[in-house]
Amino acid sequence: MEFLEPSGPGRPGRRPGSIDYRLNRRRVLRSFRAGEVAENEICDAQSELLRVAVSCSEPAREPCPVCDDQSLRIVRFVFGPRLPKGGRAVSSRNELRRLAERAGEHRCYEVEVCPRCRWNHLRETYPLERSA
Numbered sequence: 001m002e003f004l005e006p007s008g009p010g011r012p013g014r015r016p017g018s019i020d021y022r023l024n025r026r027r028v029l030r031s032f033r034a035g036e037v038a039e040n041e042i043c044d045a046q047s048e049l050l051r052v053a054v055s056c057s058e059p060a061r062e063p064c065p066v067c068d069d070q071s072l073r074i075v076r077f078v079f080g081p082r083l084p085k086g087g088r089a090v091s092s093r094n095e096l097r098r099l100a101e102r103a104g105e106h107r108c109y110e111v112e113v114c115p116r117c118r119w120n121h122l123r124e125t126y127p128l129e130r131s132a
């Protein structure tokens, strides 16, 4: 899925095996504020992603970086054995934990989505860890 494609190489994140795309996010937003990128190029969430953002997500702690609306959402998609090819949208940390207990490797993609202006950006990907 397009919105899960990173806009550039990420950096190792804080948790083991994670990749952090916040630097890309800052770069995209800087280009937008400098007028090098149009809003419709970065605020292009597809209807499916918007639907998931409304129905299966968590509120972000910060406002939307583009329109400053407070409705920014965090959507998590988990990929792994016996999950749909497009990943499964997971709304709660409990469900993440349950998936982590399953056999096989699972990887979570976190995308921020603004239902108001359709801004969307991949924030981080990380392996789901079994709790010891």
Ligand SMILES: [Zn+2]
Residues within 6 Å of the ligand: 064, 065, 066, 067, 068, 069, 114, 115, 116, 117, 118, 119
């Ligand atoms: Zn917005």
